[in-house]
Amino acid sequence: MTLLSRRSLLAASGAALTAPLAMPALGQGNWPNRPIQLIVPWGAGGGTDATARIVGSLLERDLGQPVNVVNRTGGSGVVGHSAISTAAPDGYTIGMITVEITMMHWQGLTQLNPESYTPLALMNSDPPGVQVASNSPYADIKALADAIKARPAGTFKASGTGQGGIWHLALVGWLQAMGLKGDHVRWVPSNGAAPAMQELAAGGVDIVTCSVPEARAMIDAGRAKSLAIMAPARNPMFAQVPTLNETLGINYSVGAWRGIAAPKGLPAPIAQRYGTALKAAYENPQFKEFMTSRGFGTVWQDAAGFASFMAEGDRAMGEAMRGAGLARG
Amino acid sequence: MRMNDALLGALLLGFAGWVWWLTTFFPSFPGQDYGPNLFPRILAAGIGFCALVLLLRGLRQRAPLLVVEGWMAQPRRVVSFLLIPLASLAYILVSDPLGFIPTAFLLLLGLFLWFQARPVVALPVAAGMTLLVHWFFAGLMRVPLPRGVLDSVL
Amino acid sequence: MDPLIEAFGLVFDPFVLAVIGLSAIFGMFVGAMPGLTATMATALLVPVTFFMPPVPALGAIVTATTMAIFAGDIPGAMLRMPGTPASAAYADESYAMTQKGQLNLCMGVNLVFSVGGGLIGVAVLIAFAPLLAEVAINFSSYEYFWLACLGLTCAVFMSNADPVKGFLSLFFGLLLATVGIDPAAGFPRFTFDDVNLMGGVNFIATMIGMFAVSELMRGAVTFDLATKAVPQAVGSLFRGLGEVTRRYWLNFLRGSAIGTAIGALPGAGADIAAWISYAVAKRFSKQPEKFGTGEVEGIVDATSANNSALGSAWIPALVFGIPGDSITAIVIGVLYMKGMNPGPTVFQENPQLIYAVFLIFILANLIMFPLGWAAIKSARQILRVPRNLLLPVILLFCLVGSFAMTNSLYGVVLMLAMGVLGWVMEEHGIPIAPLILGLVLGEMLEQTFVQSMIKADGAFLEFFSRPIAGSLGVFTLLIWLVMLARGFRRAPAAAPA
Structure with a gap:
């Protein structure tokens, strides 16, 4: 540990040494003049990684410098989010932050919160679906909801991510909206959506609340079916799946979002340049086409909109997590 | 460089105790007996048991405390x-x-x-x-x- | 057009063939370099393949990983440093063969049985993908819990060392696996408020430290002594292979079968396959006492197993989008990226692309033969490179390799710490292999235990409530009872190592 702190001291002194070198470059307005790092807190090949890579490739064309996607994984996203916020705010390190930034600090995992960043743009949001095994006796969400209400607490088991993760909160929020307690359905923590879907297909759990794109392979394989999504409107890629509102009259929606942010203190001219580049990337048909083909939802918020979106999300998450007894400290 | 089994065992016993002590700070998982501290404790106990065997064996052997190669x-x-x-x-x-x-x-x-x-x-x-x-x-x-x-x- | 013919057209395209050729060389290099691994090769290929059409993109990954898993055997035999985790199980054995002057035979066996095992894995993938996936999909946390227990049991067979020290190593590995955010409550354990430790102990950086760095430390002490002259019959790699094949063809089939089965199970991969098949070989050998002294038998099993696991790991990945190992976890992302969404429908929607992947698998295993031969021949020059140049260069690759695993210095810090620990363990006769196995299986063991307990509302009998889980559970407990009984009978005779 002394080793690490010594290292960070040295790194800090190194940054202090190089910072004056970087400043004149900014003044000259020739940013960017070297490759940019785009940090992703999740693993290579996953949904966040794929979104970051397509955004990165479009930014690269716009800014004229390579944009390298760097995966910093582990700790339920803490490692990568921390790497983004502690990088030098010189415009050469940005990152894709995800909904976890509004959740982890309530759980007491980190001090980081939306305030730790310079928000640049919100690009994507995916609502959770309610998935059951294809041989499940519940043909629609109504039948499932009635069964959950009728049985004693703990009869049903659900999975989708770790304890206190976004899909856990999705379940909790849905149960609360139905007037039940957050733990009426027992949560079985899993290491992500894919193992949870396997558990569902193997008959280990009754419900998986993860996004429909994550459940897609199992649905296509005829092993699972999606009963509803917790969103204001249907997903055009999965148009046959109804929303909670139209079936149960519950207006509850939540989502796993992804956006681009920089370390706090990014100079305003660079932030503005990123704003226009990201807007162009978002409007690029290539981005739209890629996101649609994977079933990912696209949403746009500019820097200011993203900031207030996160602030609102952070507040709502805090409330939901305290309500569910998932908040700590 | 090789420590006597007794010394190694004693060190490991201390380590196992330290691990156990650390687990006492883990929060319990409401409503369940198997929280975050279950596995680390089982493992600390396992390491402690092996260490004890080493310690006793080392005491019987009476080998030099530390063997250093040429x-x-x-x-x-x-x-x-x-x-x-x-x-x-x-x-x-x-x-x-x-x-x-x-x-x-x-x-x-x-x-x-x-x-x-x-x-x-x-x-x-x-x-x-x-x-x-x-x-x-x-x-x-x-x-x-x-x-x-x-x-x-x- | 017939999809198979179309697939041939897709694969035998100059660009695709060039990509395959380059990835083959890349894979050989990455696999043969201690510190660089097959999983890393795949992760490093993601940005490169991002802008390629599907066939060359997947071809690059298939070819590079196939080569890397074999090439990991080379430095294991020559330097006692496995090039990839999948070769770690029998690196000591291979090195012992080299010291007996049987490097040629060892490398020949590794090459031939790697190709053979790889082809069996691919054949199973082609023939039974949907069928096998059907079985694997029925595994829930109970089944996985028992599988993890069975896997850990193998630690007992893995080394000839003192059982107390073997268990010590295993417990320590399992303890290392608990560092980070716990699977039950999401609480950070043993992190001392350090962000990096929240991510847990990276298994690859640990492996690089334990095997390569500690070996470098030992090597540095004797750097100026005449390189331990390894008597080399400079001749055919394939002499004596006929004899080995005649004697151990059953081992080859058994290794390939175990490898294929383990590969097809979501979550386990070539590394675990090699360890388990080596342990099985030792358990059922007529001369288990010879294991570890440079005996070819266990190598036949394990080298076939890790290559066959590579192909079968694609089964759950293709059919259900569930990764068979850390490599296919990345592959699934690439599949999605290329619009080949995993699922049984992929066989109907894009049969030509799937056939093309199969063809590349076969092709990769076939070109492994000449290319592997060339790699062995040129790697043999390594033994002649003065060690004063070789040691620092390998250290540099270890540094860069562990850095690339976490994209931060944390990987390097971990590598260093584990290198020193590995050296200390070796000095005290504590085997390293059980620690690695514990670290690999630890998370699965705890996660599935917690999941099962929650599902069962705390009733342990539920662990036997499903047919497969029940059989696996009873089987595991029986093995433990037998071992315990034997251990007690032999206890008076067991002398400390």
Whole structure:
């Protein structure tokens, strides 16, 4: 540990040494003049990684410098989010932050919160679906909801991510909206959506609340079916799946979002340049086409909109997590 | 360098106790007996048991507390031995501020020379390997090797 | 057009063939270099393949990983440093063969049985993908819990060392696996408020430290002594192979079968396959006492197993989008990226692309033969490179390799710490292999235990409530009972190592 702190001291002194070198470059307005790092807190090949890579490739064309996607994984996203916020705010390190930034600090995992960043743009949001095994006796969400209400607490088991993760909160929020307690359905923590879907297909759990794109392979394989999504409107890629509102009259929606942010203190001219580049990337048909083909939802918020979106999300998450007894400290 | 089983056992017993003590700070999981501290405790107990066996066995054997091989008395060999971890440590400490290329070059050159390679060979090999590794990983594979002082040049 | 013919057209395209050729060389290099691994090769290929059409993109990954898993055997035999985790199980054995002057035979066996095992894995993938996936999909946390227990049991067979020290190593590995955010409550354990430790102990950086760095430390002490002259019959790699094949063809089939089965199970991969098949070989050998002294038998099993696991790991990945190992976890992302969404429908929607992947698998295993031969021949020059140049260069690759695993210096810090620990363990006769196995299986063991307990509302009998889980559970407990009984009978005779 002394080793690490010594290292960070040295790194800090190194940054202090190089910072004056970087400043004149900014003044000259020739940013960017070297490759940019785009940090992703999740693993290579996953949904966040794929979104970051397509955004990165479009930014690269716009800014004229390579944009390298760097995966910093582990700790339920803490490692990568921390790497983004502690990088030098010189415009050469940005990152894709995800909904976890509004959740982890309530759980007491980190001090980081939306305030730790310079928000640049919100690009994507995916609502959770309610998935059951294809041989499940519940043909629609109504039948499932009635069964959950009728049985004693703990009869049903659900999975989708770790304890206190976004899909856990999705379940909790849905149960609360139905007037039940957050733990009426027992949560079985899993290491992500894919193992949870396997558990569902193997008959280990009754419900998986993860996004429909994550459940897609199992649905296509005829092993699972999606009963509803917790969103204001249907997903055009999965148009046959109804929303909670139209079936149960519950207006509850939540989502796993992804956006681009920089370390706090990014100079305003660079932030503005990123704003226009990201807007162009978002409007690029290539981005739209890629996101649609994977079933990912696209949403746009500019820097200011993203900031207030996160602030609102952070507040709502805090409330939901305290309500569910998932908040700590 | 080899510690007597009794000494090793005692050290490990202490370690197991420390691990157990750390687990007492873990919160319990409401409504369940198997919280975050269950597995670490089982493992600490396992390590503690093995350590106890070692300790008792070591006491019976009455072997010397510490056996040191011959090379440990030869300073040159000891330095060679320590250079491997020390070089890694140096890389950890300086690669960020200095950058990959100078760090790797100096590291290779220093080790080559200490291990008695001729300078005529050591210099070009160190430079060549450094550039090759940098080209392959930073250029081709996009590994974010630190840029350090060469930041503006690269 | 017939999809198979179309697939041939897709594969035998100059660009695709060039990509395959380059990835083959890349894979050989990455696999043969201690510190660089097959999983890393795949992760490093993601940005490169991002802009390629599907066939060359997947071809690059298939070819590079196939080569890397074999090439990991080379430095294991020559330097006692496994090039990839999948070769770690029998690196000591291979090195012992080299010291007996049987490097040629060892490398020949590794090459031939790697190709053979690889082809069997691919054949199973082609023939039974949907069928096998059907079985694997029925595994829930109960089944996985028992599988993890069975896997850990193998630690007992893995080394000849003192059982107390073997268990010590295993417990320590399992303890290392608990560092980070716990699977039950999401609480950070043993992190000392350090962000990096929240991510847990990276298994690859640990492996690089334990095997390569500690070996470098040992090597540095004796750097100036004449390189331990390894008597080399400079001749054919394939002499004596006929004899080995005649004697151990059953081992080859058994290794390939175990490898294929383990590969097809979500979550386990080539590394675990090699360890388990080596342990099985030792358990059922007529001369288990010879294991570890440079005996070819266990190598036949394990080298076939890790290559066959590679192909079968694609089964759950293709059919259900569930990764068979850390490599296919990345592959699934690439499949999605290329619009080949995993699922049984992929066989109907894009049969030509799937056939093309199969063809590349076969092709990769076939070109492994000449290319592997060339790699062995040129790697043999390594033994002649003065160690004063070789040691620092390998250290540099270890540094860069562990850095690339976490994209931060944390990987390097971990490598260093584990290198020193590995050296200390070796000095005290504590085997390293059980620690690695514990670290690999630890998370699965705890996660599935917690999941099962929650599902069962705390009733342990539920672990036997499903047919497969029940059989696996009873089987595991029986093995433990037998071992315990034997251990007690032999206890008086067991002398400390």
